[in-house]
Amino acid sequence: MKAPPFEWHRPATLAEAVASLAAVAPQDGRVLAGGQSLLPAMALRVARPPHLVDINGIAELGELRVEDNALRIGALVRHAAFHRPVAHGPLGALMAGVVRHIAHWPIRTRGSFGGSLCHADPASEWPLVAVVLGATMQAVSLRGDRLIDGPAFLRGPLETALAPDEILRAVTLPLLPADAHWGFEEVARRAGDFAQAMALVVLRMDAIGRVAEARIGIGGVEAVPRRLAAVEALVNGRLPSATLVEEAGRAAAAACDPMEDAPYRRALVRAVVSRALASAAMPQALAA
Amino acid sequence: MSEDRSLARRVNCVVNGTAQAAEVSVRRTLADYLRQDLGLTGTHLGCEHGVCGACTVLVDGRAVRSCLMLAVQAEGCAVTTVEGIAPDVVTLHPLQTAFAKHHALQCGFCTPGMLTTLLEFLEEVPAPTAEEIRIVISGNLCRCTGYEPIVAATLEAAAVMRGGA
Numbered sequence A: 001m002k003a004p005p006f007e008w009h010r011p012a013t014l015a016e017a018v019a020s021l022a023a024v025a026p027q028d029g030r031v032l033a034g035g036q037s038l039l040p041a042m043a044l045r046v047a048r049p050p051h052l053v054d055i056n057g058i059a060e061l062g063e064l065r066v067e068d069n070a071l072r073i074g075a076l077v078r079h080a081a082f083h084r085p086v087a088h089g090p091l092g093a094l095m096a097g098v099v100r101h102i103a104h105w106p107i108r109t110r111g112s113f114g115g116s117l118c119h120a121d122p123a124s125e126w127p128l129v130a131v132v133l134g135a136t137m138q139a140v141s142l143r144g145d146r147l148i149d150g151p152a153f154l155r156g157p158l159e160t161a162l163a164p165d166e167i168l169r170a171v172t173l174p175l176l177p178a179d180a181h182w183g184f185e186e187v188a189r190r191a192g193d194f195a196q197a198m199a200l201v202v203l204r205m206d207a208i209g210r211v212a213e214a215r216i217g218i219g220g221v222e223a224v225p226r227r228l229a230a231v232e233a234l235v236n237g238r239l240p241s242a243t244l245v246e247e248a249g250r251a252a253a254a255a256c257d258p259m260e261d262a263p264y265r266r267a268l269v270r271a272v273v274s275r276a277l278a279s280a281a282m283p284q285a286l287a288a
Numbered sequence B: 001m002s003e004d005r006s007l008a009r010r011v012n013c014v015v016n017g018t019a020q021a022a023e024v025s026v027r028r029t030l031a032d033y034l035r036q037d038l039g040l041t042g043t044h045l046g047c048e049h050g051v052c053g054a055c056t057v058l059v060d061g062r063a064v065r066s067c068l069m070l071a072v073q074a075e076g077c078a079v080t081t082v083e084g085i086a087p088d089v090v091t092l093h094p095l096q097t098a099f100a101k102h103h104a105l106q107c108g109f110c111t112p113g114m115l116t117t118l119l120e121f122l123e124e125v126p127a128p129t130a131e132e133i134r135i136v137i138s139g140n141l142c143r144c145t146g147y148e149p150i151v152a153a154t155l156e157a158a159a160v161m162r163g164g165a
């Protein structure tokens, strides 16, 4: 089907975009980024915004750079930009490992990092990365800029902390230390489909090989991605082993509260958390 | 901002090497512009919401879903459709030659999207494995071939394009 009629605004600068969105937000005007979620929703007529503020002409939003020990990702940086590592060390490798699970190649060439966060699909990969790695979102409106952290930004399925007149400008991810180990696992019914369950694990080890700091998050299961404090506490201070991997999976299954298909989703959580922890704890998996 | 508010806009772009200028409704997709305004019906529409891959074209060399891009967003861009892949009217592109040889198409509905997706991929990954090819066409549905001939054709075309065979 075709999208319902709308007026299209194409600002050339961020200042123009902010003004344009402020003018149309009261009538449900929306930002158009990569269009890989919004345009299908309009074609299916589940979204009917009468105005679109197209941000694709704003160069600043496509910038990606490392500054102050963090990766600053302009909201419009496309998923495909992460096919190859964008930063030295574990963070660039982690992003390149995760991006392959997002949709398909010709969707990744247009869909954007910021669009994925603003769309806030519980089964999207980037929101999980944002929560586990401690991302900060920078939003802008006529009232100025404000910073929002990952858990506060993601309010629920398809719901964020952004006001209708706010534009997500950039997302900052702290670089991971060189000795950080990570593992990402996802179950989807077909390649490129949204996840039914996924887990991201980031570990730092102490001098004798015990886990000094674990970050363990799940996505695709609850309304928003979340770190599992109970599972992190279980893993911290322990030596990685098959037993620990098994225990962590079981603890994650118990700690989660699935939106649907609870027994099945818990079984998936157990599997993805165990596998992600196992791959993070084995340094040779880092190359992947 | 007043001319920004209109429901139709002028678009200038280059399609398969030819400059095109037209007034289009802003809600017209790039796919409908190519098919209906320019008569380039080689770009196929299966689902119109991003899932089937049949409508994939190259925009400034990048494979994109033409059903998920507005025609007005192609302003200033170079678009290549299946009609523009071959070097001239009598010669096929090596990827097309390999598709024909390996029976990588039957009804041909998925073929334009397969070719455009694979063309960008082979630029970035000139020596892919069969597994990498399977992954990159995972977003292109083919109801005829069972995919194996497409993978075989792509492996052979990659070798030819590298100058190896």
Ligand SMILES: Cc1cc2nc3c(=O)[nH]c(=O)nc-3n(C[C@H](O)[C@H](O)[C@H](O)COP(=O)(O)OP(=O)(O)OC[C@H]3O[C@@H](n4cnc5c(N)ncnc54)[C@H](O)[C@@H]3O)c2cc1C
Pocket (backbone or CB within 6 Å): A030, A031, A032, A033, A034, A035, A036, A037, A038, A039, A040, A075, A076, A101, A102, A103, A104, A107, A110, A111, A112, A113, A114, A115, A116, A118, A119, A123, A124, A125, A126, A162, A166, A167, A168, A169, A192, A193, A194, A195, B049, B050, B051
């Ligand atoms: C077939 C298919 C499969 C997919 N599979 C996956 C998958 O497996 N995993 C996954 O994560 N995604 C998947 N996607 C979605 C894809 O990743 C989208 O690119 C992403 O969800 C939205 O990004 P976008 O840039 O396309 O945003 P758009 O579609 O342009 O916008 C999405 C929403 O966010 C708002 N928005 C966007 N950018 C901003 C901004 N800077 N400021 C304020 N609001 C903004 C828009 O107003 C809109 O409401 C899939 C899409 C398709 C079509």
Ligand code: FES
Pocket (backbone or CB within 6 Å): B044, B045, B046, B047, B048, B049, B050, B051, B052, B053, B054, B055, B056, B065, B066, B067, B068
């Ligand atoms: S018609 Fe565009 S992906 Fe199916």
Ligand code: FES
Pocket (backbone or CB within 6 Å): B104, B105, B106, B107, B108, B109, B110, B111, B141, B142, B143, B144, B145
């Ligand atoms: S050849 Fe018929 S759909 Fe692929």
